[in-house]
Amino acid sequence: MPKHYTQLDHVFQALADPTRRAVLQRLSSGSASTLELARPFDMALPSFTQHLDMLERCGLVKSIKSGRVRTYALAPKRLQVAEDWILGRRELWERRLDQLDAYVRTMKGNDNER
Amino acid sequence: MPKHYTQLDHVFQALADPTRRAVLQRLSSGSASTLELARPFDMALPSFTQHLDMLERCGLVKSIKSGRVRTYALAPKRLQVAEDWILGRRELWERRLDQLDAYVRTMKGNDNER
Numbered sequence: 071m072p073k074h075y076t077q078l079d080h081v082f083q084a085l086a087d088p089t090r091r092a093v094l095q096r097l098s099s100g101s102a103s104t105l106e107l108a109r110p111f112d113m114a115l116p117s118f119t120q121h122l123d124m125l126e127r128c129g130l131v132k133s134i135k136s137g138r139v140r141t142y143a144l145a146p147k148r149l150q151v152a153e154d155w156i157l158g159r160r161e162l163w164e165r166r167l168d169q170l171d172a173y174v175r176t177m178k179g180n181d182n183e184r
Numbered sequence: 185m186p187k188h189y190t191q192l193d194h195v196f197q198a199l200a201d202p203t204r205r206a207v208l209q210r211l212s213s214g215s216a217s218t219l220e221l222a223r224p225f226d227m228a229l230p231s232f233t234q235h236l237d238m239l240e241r242c243g244l245v246k247s248i249k250s251g252r253v254r255t256y257a258l259a260p261k262r263l264q265v266a267e268d269w270i271l272g273r274r275e276l277w278e279r280r281l282d283q284l285d286a287y288v289r290t291m292k293g294n295d296n297e298r
Contacts, residue, residue: 079201156270160267163260
């Protein structure tokens, strides 16, 4: 099984939580500190930072620490891995629908020729 | 929190496993029975059908039973929910890069005018 698969496991696992998705959504509009990110959530800070840790471990965000403040930013390349997987499936699916469509047209053509 | 969120939790959770992703990939090229789907996996059938059950519960596949054979097919609408979420994030991110680009161009323009 390609290495890609383990990355995908972690990325989809990270996306399977509304708090983590909300953090990614917030970071889409710019980088933010731990406290700025935590503010909208009714959650103890240690629980919240576990979500940030998970996002950073799987490579969806990156952070730098300056003094006491850790600032997070989106690392969009890893989200691309998940996007590529989903779009790849859609492409296969659409090709299959096209084949079905072509088949139906051929059958109709055969009917008309009779 | 919108209803959408719970659906997304389940869909991303379902996608976070290589066996379930492989089943979706297989179904992208056409419907298949439980045994056909199980064949490539070195896994006890009850464990494998748990994966199929999870995919069906979250709406990524649908199945019909005819006699003793259950046949599965992809239900691509639910995959669209995950795709929409990811593409939405990318759009925000790209808009942000565009803004940054415009800002850099403005700053360069100001420099040239000096």
